[in-house]
Amino acid sequence: MILGGKLYGLVLSGGKSTRMGTDKGLITYHGMPQREYLYQLLDRVCDRTFISLRKEQESEVPFGFATIADEDKFKGPYNGLLSAHSKHPDVAWLVLACDLPLIDLLALQQLIAARDPNAAATAFAQKEDPLPEPLCAIWEAKALEESVQYLNNGNGTCPRKFLINNDNVKLVFPENENVLLNANSEEEYKAALLKLATS
Numbered sequence: 001m002i003l004g005g006k007l008y009g010l011v012l013s014g015g016k017s018t019r020m021g022t023d024k025g026l027i028t029y030h031g032m033p034q035r036e037y038l039y040q041l042l043d044r045v046c047d048r049t050f051i052s053l054r055k056e057q058e059s060e061v062p063f064g065f066a067t068i069a070d071e072d073k074f075k076g077p078y079n080g081l082l083s084a085h086s087k088h089p090d091v092a093w094l095v096l097a098c099d100l101p102l103i104d105l106l107a108l109q110q111l112i113a114a115r116d117p118n119a120a121a122t123a124f125a126q127k128e129d130p131l132p133e134p135l136c137a138i139w140e141a142k143a144l145e146e147s148v149q150y151l152n153n154g155n156g157t158c159p160r161k162f163l164i165n166n167d168n169v170k171l172v173f174p175e176n177e178n179v180l181l182n183a184n185s186e187e188e189y190k191a192a193l194l195k196l197a198t199s
Contacts, residue, residue, distance in 0.1 A: 005117060006091040009042025009049035010068075011035050012080045012135060013057075013098040025053070025098040027189065029196060035098050039065055045108050046094055052080030075157040077135055078147065085144040092117070093144070097135035099182050101192040102199075107179040111138060114172040120146070121163055124180055125171040132169050133180055134159035 013025030013035040025035035035051050043049040051061060055069045071083040077097070084093055094112070096103060107124075115122045115138050123137035143166070150162050163169045174180060178199075183192045 006047045007045075007112070007115075007138065008084070008088060008091045008093050009039070009046035010080070010084050010093045010095045011038045011042065011049070011051045011098055012077055012095060013051055013053050024183070025051075027101075027183075029101040029192065034101065036062070036065065038096050038098060038100070038103070041103070041105055041108060042094060042096065044105060045112055047091070050084060052084055074151050077159055078151060078157055081139065081159065082144060082148060082151075085139075085141070085148075089145070090141055092138055092140045094138045095135055097182075099184050100136060100179070101183050101189075102176075102181050102195060103136065103179045104176075107174050107176065110175060111136075111172055114170065116170045118168075119170040120166045120168045122170045122172060123163060124174050126177060126180060127173050130171055130173075132160060132163040132171060134163050136180060137163075 026033045030037045039049050039051055050066045050068045052068050052070065058067055058069055061067055068084050068087055070079045071086060072079060074082050081095060111122060111124060117140060119140065120143035121132065121137050121139045123132035123134060125132055147162055151157065178195055181192055181195065183189045
């Protein structure tokens, strides 16, 4: 039983990966496409897990992986996050962007252990720059509901700005800060491979 109510996992992989030049969800860091690797990680710690993607990507996903297609009601990462919330509005979501090649099981367990279900979200952050990482975070259902209103009010489309402007977000500093390394370009991809090879 997960404390604080049901926790579903969501791998965000519906972006166009324009900076990387290739689909980040399909890059192999751990012997399989990254979105499948993250799905399997989340599946070990969540009640249910889904891959968030665009409708045209659904046919590429192997059998056995549950998916939620973007409803295209909102822009940016909120598209996938709120499409998932609309399908399962009463659960919290542990969200991972597919550009996190170094995230691991220990980090997820640390985040879940620190979860505050009374907060809007429990998010990882870097100590030297303590801003919430919205795409490596547990979003409670009420925060997603508030996000819909936030977007409808024309406050922008950035989930991080929503969390920064919310005074009820719990920040968690990962024991291994490398887990928050983003790989969005060819250079960052090579840096991630180097860290994996030496870890």
